[in-house]
């Protein structure tokens with residue numbers, strides 16, 4: 001069997017590496033428009049940082065796993081084509097800022113139709129609006145092609161930073177398809193592939209539309225938990241309740257569960273916001289305005305959490321940060337990834353620069369992406385070493401929950417900073433009281449802040 005995956009990104013690369021490792025008899029070719037990306041996959045410097053990825057990749061690359069830009073040739077030989085290209089939020093025309101841009105998906109369908117040399121299974125890996133498979137089927141079956149294309153929806157639930165583990169031991173694998181004879185055969189063929197390492201009872205089969213919708217709904221539910229605890233964090237700050245304690249108390253209720261209840265500066269990443277906007281747009285298209293408003297609020301709350309954080313920084317630093325120096329520790333949207341898409345740090349940095357603040361960004365894995373995202377700007381610098389980034393700063397700001405930041409020598413950092421020294425913990429990862437005792441004024445999220453009385457002059 002030969003599998004082709006179009007799109008060698010954060011999803012396509014790791015997913016195919018795991019399938020190749022678990023199914024050594026299957027030939028897998030990952031193709032991408034970007035020669036630069038493909039070159040990186042074929043080198044020792046992978047295009048994405050993901051723990052465990054390089055080890056699993058080494059098992060199969062050159063054996064049954066190949067990366068290339070030869071899309072046409074690859075499709076000619078394929079039995080199954082996974083489509084894993086990006087589906088960004090539209091930036092133009094109808095639905096701008098809300099709907100998904102399906103341009104690349106449609107282009108893939110046309111390419112598959114043009115180069116296929118036999119009947120094919122086409123698998124949607126990308127997260128898509130409900131009923132996209134229908135549009136794909138129509139494109140694939142239009143024109144002269146004598147072949148039959150069976151479109152399946154098989155959304156990926158991996159989270160960045162834990163992608164390899166999530167792929168090796170998934171909670172579930174979801175396969176949606178047409179409930180027709182050929183549809184059911186295709187579903188079973190894909191299920192057999194996953195059954196090489198996933199227990200059969202964890203492979204769910206549904207109709208196509210349930211599968212497409214489940215992916216949007218899963219991300220919306222996860223994001224909603226973050227916004228819910230962040231809404232509670234706001235109340236905590238007003239009432240001296242501690243969001244960490246509240247979160248623990250809520251999470252011990254088995255019906256609620258303890259995961260995804262960490263209050264933070266807000267969620268980021270390429271999926272949550274995009275998928276909720278997509279869900280909202282779909283609801284509105286069907287006239288379901290109350291349902292749309294409900295989900296919209298998750299994004300509104302997330303945006304508000306970032307604004308509140310910036311307002312607090314300005315207010316506590318004597319209502320002006322113009323000319324002050326701020327060290328941003330962490331630019332990735334979460335720990336253990338170099339991905340900066342929709343990172344809350346990006347928004348915060350841009351706002352601080354608007355206020356004429358001097359900003360230095362540090363991150364162990366995301367500095368190159370940060371440079372690409374922000375480019376050269378006045379008052380902005382990048383520094384890999386967190387200690388150097390904090391030198392002479394008025395404030396240190398934790399933006400990503402990197403493990404390494406928990407064990408920094410804050411005494412050393414305090415000594416090198418301008419006084420009074422401020423610390424804003426956007427991830428609640430530090431021991432706030434002991435850091436305060438070193439001399440810092442400490443501002444966590446949803447917890448009491450620790451402020452030193454200023455000496456009278």
Ligand code: UDX
Pocket residue numbers: 006007008009010011012031032033034037084085086087088104105107108125126127156270
């Ligand atoms: C993407 C989507 O964002 C996500 O919704 C979906 O679930 C999976 O695919 P990701 O892998 O993180 O996620 O995207 P990205 O890292 O941008 O990778 C997409 C790749 O597709 C890029 O390397 C891009 O060059 C490639 N691509 C895009 C093509 O090869 N052909 C195209 O027509 C468009």
Ligand code: UDX
Pocket residue numbers: 156157158159160161219222226259260261262263264265266267268269270271272333334335
């Ligand atoms: C998410 C989904 O988890 C995954 O199933 C889907 O396939 C893609 O989207 P990802 O965006 O990679 O994965 O990371 P995730 O761990 O979900 O975190 C998303 C954002 O929420 C991050 O910015 C993270 O820091 C934030 N978050 C998460 C919180 O602020 N608090 C939490 O308790 C959990």
